[in-house]
Amino acid sequence: MRLNKSRGYTAFLVLNHIILAILAVLCIFPILHVAALSLSSSTAASSGKVVLFPVEFNLKSYTFVMQNNDFLRAFGVSVLRVALGVPINVLMTIIVAYPLSRKKSQFRAKTFFTWFFLITMLFGGGLIPWYMIIRETGLLDSIWALVIPNAIPVFSVILLMNYFRDIPAEFEEAAYMDGAGHWTILWKIFLPISTPTLATVTLFSLITHWNSWFDGLILMNSPTNYPLQSYMQTIIINIDPTRITQRDLDLLKLVNEKTTKSAQILIAMIPIICVYPFLQKYFTTGLVLGGIKG
Amino acid sequence: MQARGKERFKRELPLYIMLFPAVIIMLIYSYGPMIGNVIAFQRFLPGKGLFGSPFVGLDNFAYMLKMPNIWNVLYNTIFIAFMKMVMGIVVPVTVALLLNEVISSAFKRIVQTIIYLPYFLSWVILSGILITILSPSDGIVNQILGSIGIKPIFFLGDARIFPYTIVVTDIWKNFGFGTIVYLSALTSIDPTLYESAVIDGANRWQQTKHITLPGISTTVVLLSVLSMGNILNAGFEQIFNLYSPIVYSTGDIIDTLVYRTGMQNYQFGVATAVGLMKSIVAFIMIALSNQLARKTAGYRVL
Structure with missing residues (x-):
């Protein structure tokens, strides 16, 4: 050729x-x-x-890292965060994307709500007001502070909305004639044929929750509530001397700081490495085709 | 008419129910902070809350403009963000063009798999790795440089070098993703164009110049225009993890300044004022770049 x-x-x-x-x-x-x-x-x-x-x-x-209770606890917080955050993100993406994907004749307020969500992508509130609102609503120091404020991933909503919109109308018309309502159409017809995009949305949420560290760092008052990445931020990057105990010092004499740091970095990478084959498969096609509509 | 309106509402009701929880959460946690920007006009006292604190007009903005480092920080932000923008186009496009010429699909796949991996790792992980390998005393990079006679370089501790370290390490994390985006644009070029070019006697370079480059130009223009919205985003997560007071003169950016002013020095009003200025400029840039993208490449968000 x-x-x-x-x-x-x-x-x-x-x-x-x-x-x-x-x-x-x-x-x-x-x-x-x-x-x-x-x-x-x-x-x-x-x-x-x-x-x-x-x-x-x-x-x-x-073995040193595995005996470190702080590390294990932080790992547990991260697992809990993912277990709560990902299902919430995916569910919210689905039930927001569906109404927004309707034609204007089916849902008159569609344009209004689309902009309602889109504007939040264009204009951010800023760090301090965001922190104050989370404080005022009493979520500080709770796992929900890491899950609820970012429960709706707007980019994923747009991705899935575009996918839903491209589903041929005949699919739902037949169901509609049989008396199916919106919930049935969404659950029985739309979702089963949207698995590639749902996979992208799930992976996107998984990666975001696992990798986030800044929110954990400032929204958790007590370091025992830190997720793994926030914990690692404080011990690897910003070493806080007040958090090193005598036991740590004794153990550090036996094992080098450089090797233990490296071991922690590697352990924190494991979940990403495990899903990497799926990331390669679903991330690119999903993001490129869904995000950029020419 | 009434009956029809009622029936219509009944049909749309499930759609409203679906949106309801998300709308409530967004109102509180996305629109709430937008309103919370009133802090920028207050002497904010956390005990008195958003609506109890005294208003001070534009005092915080006046203070902001008098901060000794504000213009330096603005310059650092734009300098780093602009270099990232340019390299974020040049590197992925070049690598995509090179990968496109590779015939063995196994080799192509291995390279893609490797260069894409850092994109999925957090800046905490990547910074941990970078701090280890870039250490001037025992980092592997300086060991290798030392073995060919180069004196240790303080990649993260020398204010002259720091911005470039930031740009290069940012490329390390992100160029794999960009490369794959451009590769998919390359594969969508009609192969018959190349066939007829070969019949006309065009060599590889001429094919690249007259078919490949024009073929991806829309994607390049679109992504460059859209990246303009990020002119004030120099990368908080990255710089926060890699900088230190020694490199503030060239490495301190708006977002890190806001963090230190607000979360460490508790000057909430000033920090919010700086953040609000940034949000407004970013909003204008995004609106302009979307408008431009629509004109030049027919791009639409919806």
């Missing part, structure tokens, strides 16, 4: 492969290096012998 073999072209092809291979290596190298650090002995890690492969392989830093 595009065959055109000159010597210059062959040289280009070789060079192209080399450039792309180097690029890929540069991208993955930092992650592999940290993985290697987490599996190396503390002396090897601190003396700078570790590059891409573990030196003096051992699992000490992982």
Whole structure:
């Protein structure tokens, strides 16, 4: 088809492969290096012998992290957050996208409500008022502060709304003739044929909830309520000396700080790595095709 | 007429019921903060709440303009955001064009899989990794540089280098996603165009110049125009995790300033005023860029 073999072209092809291979290596190298650090002995890690492969392989830093109650508790908070937040996000996306996907003849207030949701994407309230409202409504320090204020992912709503709108009208007309109401049409007809977009919406919500750390950091008064990423922010990035106990100090003598940090980073990555194949499959097509409508 | 209106309402009622919970939540947690911006005009006392605090007119805005670092922070924000915008187009388009020339689909897939991964990791995780590898004393990057005779570079602690570290690490996280967006634009180009170009004797470079580039130009224009709405978003999550007081002169941005002023120094009124100015400018930029996108590429949100 595009065959055109000159010597210059062959040289280009070789060079192209080399450039792309180097690029890929540069991208993955930092992650592999940290993985290697987490599996190396503390002396090897601190003396700078570790590059891409573990030196003096051992699992000490992982067993150390697994004995750390703060880490485990934070992991639990994150799991709870995902378990509550994702179903709420998906349910809200479905029941908001459906009315907005109706034709104007079926739902007169459609334009009004569409703008009602869209405006929140264009104009944000700002950090301080947002914090004050959550404080005034009494959600501070509760898991619901991480779930309720962002219960409606507007971008996902638009994605699913566009998908619903493209479903041919014959589908629902037949059901409508049989006396089916909106709930039946949504649940029995629309949802079963929307699984790819629902997968995108679910993954989007999963990633957002797992990765969020800033809300946990400022909305939780007590560090024991921090989700994992907020906890990691305080111990890896902003080391707060008041939160290090004598027990931690004693244990740190046995295992190196560098290897334990690396182990925590790796453990926090595991859920993302597990869903990564699905992310690759559903994220791109869903986002590109649904978000940008030409 | 009345009966028909009633019947119509009955038919639409389930739709209102579906919207009801979301509308309540949005009113409180999205529209509430918009109204909460009155704090910008108050000497806000948390004990007295939103409506009990005394109003002080534009005092907070006047204070904001007198803050010694405000113009510097604005400059840093725009400088970093603009560099990210430009690189956020150049790098993914280039990589997508290079990947498009790869014949082996296995190689293509491996490269895509690797470069896309950082996009899904949080800035806490990525910053943890970056702080480890960029450390001037025992980070692997400086070890490698040292082995070829380069003195340790303080990537995160040198104010002259910090903004560039931010841009490069931002590319690391995000260019995989952009590349895949542009790749899908490339694959939608009609293959018969290339066939007829080959018959006309066009070489690869001519094909790229006359078919491939014009083929993705709409997507490029659209995404660049839309990214203009982010001119004041230099990336709070990233900078918050990577900066330190040593690099405030070049790395402090509007969002980090708002955070420190409000959440650490409890100057709620001033912080809200700065945040409100940012929201207004961002809103204007987004509205303008959407308008422009509609004109240039026929883009519509709805």
